[in-house]
Amino acid sequence: MTGPDKRRPRLDLVGWSATSPFGIGRSAFAEGLREGRATATALDHEQWQVPAGRACLVPDFEVRAVLGKKGTRMMNRVTGLAVGTVGELLADMDRSALTPETTGMVLGTTGGSVQSTLDLTRGSLSGERPFHVEPGLIPYSVMNGAAGQVAIWHELKGPNATLAAGRSAGVLALSYARRLLLTGRAGVVLCGAAEEYSTARAWLARHTADPAAGEPLLGEGCAMFALAAAPADAPAAPASLVGVKAMTCSDGNWAAVVRRCVEQVLRDADAKPTDVWAVSPSGAAGPGGDAEQAVAEELAAAGGIEVPVAPLVGEGHAASAAFQLAAVLSRAETDERSTGRLSLVTTTDEAGTVAAALLRHH
């Protein structure tokens, strides 16, 4: 494709919200980001059976305290984060304008809740019979449990998808939402990504971290976006999705693939590096993250601003790209220089994914 297709509808970002280590809701996220507030706290070892250390947790987030005691008996943390964030998102939108049957839900994840999966497996291995497991755990021990519960809780009846893509999940969820809209499968898609902190995830991260890259503090949370198709001449929303590009790095040459990915997403939009107002790299430790950082610094030198997120809210894994998207949207709301210009979010994941999303601010 050479240049944007003018016949296509514009894909507007008509709302967003986040539940993050800065707190619950969009304004807490915006405020924490503006202040550049660090969020690492000491872990409560009554709650988390992990080695002494710190992490970036959503403050005071207990599922039943946030969502109430109805329908939450067995709900795990990642589902609570997603259900709560979508609730915040919908509270800011005109619910009556949404048709349940054409409202889709796309949730990015790493692999669901490893904690719930392990709890169920442990129960089966340690119970009197293999099938004597706690049945309430089952919906949450599969990775599409959270997206399903979001739809049930908020009465969304459109397409419901779960996308496992690690750190890139937020960007790929936007891409999936874009395809649902362009093919007429949905009128509005609520999309984003969520990751929970858990004892199981902390141990997994500890044993899989690259010692040479340093061990990042874990973060958690969820950011959700409402994406809707609008005619090209309709009044503009604050931002629209221009394009998403995803590639695979299979040979370890992250620098080349990240560069090619960014060049292509810009070229597909007929954009120049100087059109970029803000760039947000994943901040991941390791060669993928380093390659993103190098491109971000070049774009910043060409007149953009850099919006780092991970140094404040930790390694969010699946939530990370979603937080980056929320961060550029949030910054643009208070910076007039963003008007008419672009934001670029880049992401890499150890599994080999390299992805970039391009937004235009109006």
Added chain:
Amino acid sequence: MAAITTDDRQQIKKIVCDILELEEDEITETSLFVEEHDADSMRLIEILSSLELNLKVTLEQADMARMVNLAGVYEVVSESNR
């Protein structure tokens, strides 16, 4: 057919109330799980499995059709092999 004790009934009621997220005074022997207490099919399966797990009984899925309220659950459990 084995009768069930008052203790069994109390334990069953506790399990059902826990799963349906109800206080014990919100439910009666004849109040309906689905129509009156907002249960869905998942909750009904949870009740069946939890009874099997905690009472060490085996219940047939076909009997779920009769487990529409506490009285129905007491009946099904009393008929089970224990």
